[in-house]
Amino acid sequence: MSFRIGHGYDIHRTAPGRPLVLGGVRFACDFGLDGHSDADCLTHAICDALLGAAALPDIGHFFPNTDPAWKDVDSQVLLRHVVAALRERGWQPVNIDASLIAERPKIAPRLAEMKAALAASTGLPVTAIGVKATTNEGADDIGRGLAIAAHAVALIARL
Numbered sequence: 001m002s003f004r005i006g007h008g009y010d011i012h013r014t015a016p017g018r019p020l021v022l023g024g025v026r027f028a029c030d031f032g033l034d035g036h037s038d039a040d041c042l043t044h045a046i047c048d049a050l051l052g053a054a055a056l057p058d059i060g061h062f063f064p065n066t067d068p069a070w071k072d073v074d075s076q077v078l079l080r081h082v083v084a085a086l087r088e089r090g091w092q093p094v095n096i097d098a099s100l101i102a103e104r105p106k107i108a109p110r111l112a113e114m115k116a117a118l119a120a121s122t123g124l125p126v127t128a129i130g131v132k133a134t135t136n137e138g139a140d141d142i143g144r145g146l147a148i149a150a151h152a153v154a155l156i157a158r159l
């Protein structure tokens with residue numbers, strides 16, 4: 001069987017008055033993330049991990065932030081497009097593992113919902129999706145709550 005691995009990273013600045021959506025889950029919070037889409041950095045990192053595994057260009061190539069079609073778009077829509085693009089090229093996701101780096105809000109209580117949303121968008125079982133959350137211990141701009149970042153890896157296999 002033919003396998004490929006990919007890595008993705010994304011970061012968005014926090015901004016008042018914006019929705020906070022992470023892994024397809026909306027958080028009640030006094031800030032959100034700045035960006036052209038819903039700015040869901042966790043889902044963007046996962047998109048780039050999947051695209052990278054297939055040696056395809058990154059998320060910015062497929063969904064340019066200059067295209068009004070993607071303004072405020074639900075990033076689960078982007079993730080579904082990415083999985084479809086892989087399938088067109090003969091690849092399917094096998095598993096995903098991601099780490100979210102956020103000082104606030106508390107992520108752990110929502111992890112199961114995030115995994116369920118990502119499973120629905122990728123067609124994977126929830127048991128094939130890892131999501132962890134950590135803080136940066138106040139050390140940098142993420143640690144001061146000025147941004148939220150995410151890393152992801154994805155394995156894909158030939159259909």
Ligand code: MG
Nearest residue numbers: 010011041044
């Ligand atoms: Mg992004």
